[in-house]
Amino acid sequence: MVQNDDDSWSSDDTMRVLIASDIHLGYLENDAVRGEDSFIAFEEVLSFAVQYDVDLVLLGGDLFDHAKPSPSCMFKCTQAIRKYCFGDKPINVELLSDQLENFSRTVNYEDPNLNISYPILSIHGNHDDPVGQGSVSSLDILSISGLVNYFGKWTDYTQVRISPVLLQKGETKLSLYGLSHLKDQRLARLFAEKKVTFELVEDGNDWFNILVLHQNRADRGPNNYISENVLPNFLDLVVWGHEHDSQVFATKDVKRENESFFVIQPGSTVATSLAAGEALPKHCVLLQLHKKEYIVTPLPLKTVRPFIFKTIVLSEENLGDEGVNENEKVQNFLKDKVYEAIKEAEEIRSGDPKQPTLPLIRLSVFYEHDGQDFNRVRFGQNFNGLIANPNDVLIMKREKKIRDRKERATGDSEDVDIGSAAAEATDVESLLRAYYEAQPQDRRLAVLSVRAVTEAVRDFTLKRDEDIFRRVLDAHKKHCVDFLLESNAETAEEVNERMRLCKESLDAADAERLNTIITAAAKKAEVETKKGAKKGESIVVSSDEEAPPTVTRSRGRGARGGSGRGRGRGRVQPAASPPTPSPPAERRTPRRAAAEKSATKLQTIIASRSLRTRRESSDIEISD
Known part of the structure; x- marks a missing residue:
């Protein structure tokens, strides 16, 4: 048992919290050698809860490696939680805040149908955030089944108002703020616009304030990380998830007035990329609270693969x-x-x-x-x-050679070293951006937005959204076709100019505006596709010099053909009567016809550029 080295700390007034983050259950679960690594480490974390007899377990996001974990992964997770966290041990921590507001349900250790010995409180990370119909995440499933107390979930992304979970044990009072993962660009903008607020507790000087969040902490470019400076100074401790390198240090302290908060970065419990930061020793953390004093003790994980x-x-x-x-x-x-x-x-x-x-x-x-x-x-x-x-x-x-960098800076080198341009990328999204930026001007994307492509890659990788590429491509195509139809473009040069302006407008839009444009275009394309399928008709478009276009309609069973037979035996088929003249079809003006030809040309360009991009990208090795 870790001692607090202070005889004045009564066990009845000392709250013990086991902290871990980035468990990534299910990482490489189909690998014959490494498939069990994440589950073995998770079991060791939960065994520490029993060994140190903690009051609660706090997870900093990314409990799962995928937003839609496999049945086998969910089974092993449930099995481990029931093995270590269920039991008859009494819970001495009282929950004082509104449970429905914090967890959207009753906290599991106060549920009369469950016996919980070590309650788990968790936010979600970028790997296990809500996805799909109803925005249900894997943590929602664990929450409704009473295995995990899931907090810090957001539905309104225009502003964030964080209400604390208020816990008390004896004379120790803990206000726990949860901020589940949001896109770093969006959250950085919300902080800059003062749209992230923390609800303060009355008589706040008596409470120990902890914030747990799951965001980029290292500087990965403008607005692509969360600076510690934007977090409020009333916090005593910040538990930082998402970063996989373990940075925890033993400390015993009490926050003094006008001091900054202390940061605990547990790191991941399993190596999900073969990077230098992942090679650091893995830890979880034992936090002991007594009123406003605290002790942080790193607990090395012994079951992690060397x-x-x-x-x-x-x-x-x-x-x-x-x-x-x-x-x-x-x-x-x-x-x-x-x-x-x-x-x-x-x-x-x-x-x-x-x-x-x-x-x-x-x-x-x-x-x-x-x-x-x-x-x-x-x-x-x-x-x-x-x-x-x-x-x-x-x-x-x-x-990298100094002369190569000088040549690229002065433009003397005609060949662009794509590998060198992407060498500094910290993730796949940064690598893709570096790759497209390193392309010569005549080989860059002419229609698709680079940001939309990188976000689609992220959603496909993390959320297993297999339809994301089709939706993004169709939405871009629909948006650009509408952009052309609204113009007076007739010649190839005018069409190319309109495409360039369309691309610039997409690139200039911020992430939220771009998402709105793409979503609206995707819905419109889907509606038009359904309408066309429902009508079952095809329009033959002709040039202005030809006859007006005709509308052909598909008929059901029993439609008459030129030599069809009647039902009566030996009955002579009557001569066909002259067809009733149909109303004239819409006249295609030169502007309309040119726009429709441009739309066809645009589809051809998109297909050819996509094929060429796939060929070229095969030369690049993408590593985690």
């Missing part, structure tokens, strides 16, 4: 003279580095029997020229059965 990350710059290594067999020299040198990393991983093993055996090894290698590059997958086959990730043990990057 992970060694190394950066190697070949130009700084003594590989001998360039020339014959240089490729072989580089491979042999890197093989030795991998074996050294395997030995290092063996030395840092915890000895826990549940800890996975095979380590994760990642070498980030910077090479000078093509003669030092080689097939990475074939190289990794040398370590089958020795490491957990033989297929991606290496990531190879061309070493």
